[in-house]
Amino acid sequence: MTATEFALTKSIDARGMACPGPLLALIGAIRQGQVGDTFEVISSDAGSRSDIPAWTQKAKHELVDIVEETGYARFIVRKAR
Amino acid sequence: MWLRAALSRAQRAMDSRGMIEADAPLSLVLFSGTDDKLSAAAVLAVGAAAMGRPVNVFLQYYAVDAFRADRIRADHGVALEATISQAKEIAAYPGQHWSELLRQAKDLCDVKIHACALSMEMFHLEKTDLDPIVDDIEGVAAFMTDASGPITFI
Numbered sequence: 712m713t714a715t716e717f718a719l720t721k722s723i724d725a726r727g728m729a730c731p732g733p734l735l736a737l738i739g740a741i742r743q744g745q746v747g748d749t750f751e752v753i754s755s756d757a758g759s760r761s762d763i764p765a766w767t768q769k770a771k772h773e774l775v776d777i778v779e780e781t782g783y784a785r786f787i788v789r790k791a792r
Numbered sequence: 793m794w795l796r797a798a799l800s801r802a803q804r805a806m807d808s809r810g811m812i813e814a815d816a817p818l819s820l821v822l823f824s825g826t827d828d829k830l831s832a833a834a835v836l837a838v839g840a841a842a843m844g845r846p847v848n849v850f851l852q853y854y855a856v857d858a859f860r861a862d863r864i865r866a867d868h869g870v871a872l873e874a875t876i877s878q879a880k881e882i883a884a885y886p887g888q889h890w891s892e893l894l895r896q897a898k899d900l901c902d903v904k905i906h907a908c909a910l911s912m913e914m915f916h917l918e919k920t921d922l923d924p925i926v927d928d929i930e931g932v933a934a935f936m937t938d939a940s941g942p943i944t945f946i
Contacts, residue, residue: 729887731838735896738842762839769843 717775717787720748726783730758733786734766741772741790748790749775755783763788817846819939822946825854827890828870828882833946834893841901848938849894851926852908857915859907864891864923894925904938906930 721740725733733754740750752763760777763786767774775787818840822833837847851859858868870879888896897903907922909931919929 727886729885731835731842731893732888734842735838738900762842766842 717749717751719751719787720744722751722753724753725759726753726755728754728756730756731762732756733759734762737763737786737788738766738770741770741788744790746790746792750788750790752786752788753783754786759786760784815845816941817848817939819848819850819935819941819943820946821850821852821943822855823852824871824946825856825858825868826871827858827868828874829946830855830858830868830890831887831893834890834897836944837903838893838897838900841897841903844901846902847897847904848935849903849905850908850930850932850935850939851905852911853914856907856911856917856922859891859905859922859926860917861921861923864925865889891923891925898925904928906935906938908932908935 721744723733723736723740725736728736733752733756737750737752740752741748744750752759754763764774764777767788772791773789775789776785778785778787818836820833820837822830824830833849837849840847858864870882874882894903894905898905905926907917907919907926907929909929912918912929919926
């Protein structure tokens with residue numbers, strides 16, 4: 712399954728952002744979104760690979776998928792509450 | 793009696809695996825006023841805030857000076873252990889300024905920044921001399937009341 716198969720509410724291209732920029736961008740989007748909205752964060756920051764899953768679990772949202780691409784990853788997160 | 797109370801507090805701060813509770817406050821004492829150390833501290837603060845942990849920051853000595861309203865965005869240099877090439881790499885790195893990270897941390901969770909009363913007096917500073925990101929001036933005993941867990945000194 713690829714990121715394009717998800718019905719995304721918003722895609723955030725955070726490539727080039729330093730840690731914890733991509734996570735903060737995701738948090739900002741989630742806070743402004745509605746329950747059920749799905750967000751994609753595109754990040755080249757190595758820290759995102761642990762930060763975004765950890766935050767998603769802690770904040771009780773749903774990490775739908777992580778799609779690895781060359782040099783970056785797409786994190787698909789659904790706002791669950 | 794006091795020992796029992798202290799042990800009880802410590803016990804509450806630990807989970808069954810002996811680790812600090814996930815929601816335990818992060819207490820940072822910032823002594824250095826160089827951009828690299830302040831950036832490292834700000835990353836810790838915003839990470840803790842993102843994970844729902846309250847953060848208490850206590851500014852002492854050179855860190856207080858770095859938070860002056862008229863120079864918070866100035867070049868505060870790097871720590872002495874940085875080599876010339878490392879200093880260049882730090883300057884070229886595209887991260888956010890530490891003051892911006894702290895502002896974002898305050899937006900995410902309960903993050904309080906206190907200036908040490910002693911340091912303020914030493915440098916003849918008033919609250920109005922500091923950037924509004926600093927919440928108040930506090931004595932060390934008041935900070936210790938907030939800092940219920942381990943303290944990280946930077």
